[in-house]
Amino acid sequence: MICKECGEKISGITRICPHCGERALVDDELETWSFIADTAExxxxxxxxxxxxAEPSAVPNGLDAQIAGLERLKTYFTKHSNLFQVVEDLASMEGGKRRPSIGLWGLGGGLAAALFYLTLSPFLPHFVWAYFFVLWGAVTSIGYLRxxxxxxxxxxxxxxxxRRAENELCTIYNACEDCFLPIEWTVPPRIARIVSALRTGEANSxxxxxxxGV
Structure with missing residues (x-):
């Protein structure tokens, strides 16, 4: 099991992490109480x-000097190409996250309450609609909050x-000596594209x- 506070491996039967001393909540405990506790804080x-x-440095004068500088930058940033991929993956993952919809939870809660209530209605002394709406509201509220x-x-x-990945990437960028490219153009395939354009005459500088911006 992994401690949810410090990320260290701990025994599956441990409830207090020996590494950080915090309560080591397991996944089902986090999910059970997540609609009460602010676990995002x-x-x-x-x-x-x-x-x-940092601001890019001045671009070298002369085509040969620029190509040599680009090759140097490509070699430097290729060592950290996996970090570029991590940042890109995290950015793409963000687009797939959507907030829960109260409308969908209301519909789902109504269907769940109806199924539950109608199943038990033959055993109830009186079919009171108020009970159904109370159950509907409870299922919807708890489900939506959770x-x-x-x-x-x-x-x-x-x-x-x-943020940690972007900070690490910016730190690597700032540590690069005489980097004359903006950070968004330091992805190795982009640098290779610039080198190709300069060598083929597609661009003069x-x-x-x-x-x-191509």
Whole structure:
């Protein structure tokens, strides 16, 4: 089992993590109480400040110097190409996350309440519609709140992972000596595209290529 507080491996029967001393909630416990406790707060509080990428340095003069500089940058950033992929994957994952819909939960809660209530109605002394609406409201409210807490927790966790990855990438970018490309153009395949354009005469300089934005 993994401790939800510090991420260390612990025994499956352990309830207090020996590494951080916090209560080691297992997944089902987190899901059970997630509509009551704000489990996203620990991720929000751990959010580091954003690292700002440095301004690009001056582009070298001359086509040969630019190509040589691009080859140097490609070699440097290729060592960290997996980090570019992580940032890209986290960005694409963010688009697939949607907040729970109260309308859908209302519909689902109504169907669940109707199925449950109609199943038990023959055994009830009186068919009182008020009971159905109370049950409907309870199922919808608890389900929606639980889904909302789960969404907030996962979103906060995702935002934290993304910020850490982006900060690490910016730190690597800032540590690159004489980097004359903007950070968004330091992905190795993009650098290779610029080199190809300069060598084939498609562009006469790095500035011209970047101005096109292709």
């Amino acid at each position: 620990k991720h929000r509080s751990a959010m580091p400040a954003a690292v700002v990428p 889904a909302g807490r789960k969404y907030e927790r996962r979103k906060a966790e995702h935002d934290l992972f993304r 790095v500035q011209e290529f970047l101005a096109r």
